[in-house]
Amino acid sequence: MAYQAFTEEWAKAYKDRINTNANYREAARTWEWPLAFVLEADPSLGIEEERAVILDLYRGECRDARVGTKEDLESVPYVISADAYTWKQVMEGQLDPLAAMMRGKLKILKGDMGVLSGYVIAAKELVNSAQQVETEFPDGLA
Incomplete structure (x- = not known):
């Protein structure tokens, strides 16, 4: 089932993927801070206001999303933002998150x-987890 990007349903599916990712659990075993991903508003794509997903990450577990x-x-304490096109490229594996930063x-x-630089592998595993969630982005994205 595909979920619209950065919605409540998507966040819950993402949490499940993070928590089943053993590589993330190991790479993030000392990470103890919440993190927000922000999808920037783009009325031309039907995204009237920004959407944010809050991940309560603690020692390799996503306690809430x-x-x-x-x-x-x-x-x-940590907020990472991008437009829909960039998030789509990252989640489809077409753009490395570090290169994007x-x-x-x-x-x-x-x-x-x-x-953040001390958690490069954990960040890549967060992306790997996101890539396992069937995500729908707005029509009109290349």
């Missing part, structure tokens, strides 16, 4: 890049 509010984004396509809005 849900749609986040503006208040959540203020309190979460270096090129400014994935933007770190909040968080310590030094800390």
Whole structure:
């Protein structure tokens, strides 16, 4: 079953995939902070306002995944944002997340890049988990 990107249903399916990923569990065993992924608004694609998914990540486990509010984004220590096209490329394996960050396509809005750099393998495993969720992106994306 395909889920519309960055919705409550998608977040729950993503949580399940993260929690069944043994490689993520190992790579993130010392990570202890919530993280937000933001899908930027794009009215031309029918995304009228930004969508955020909050992941409560703690020591290799995703304790919760849900749609986040503006208040959540203020309190979460790590926020990564991109447009729909970039997220689609990352989730379909066409764009490496680290390369996307270096090129400014994935933007770190909040968080310590030094800390994040110590979790490169965990980040790749988060992407691998996302790639296992059947995701629907808006029509009109190449």
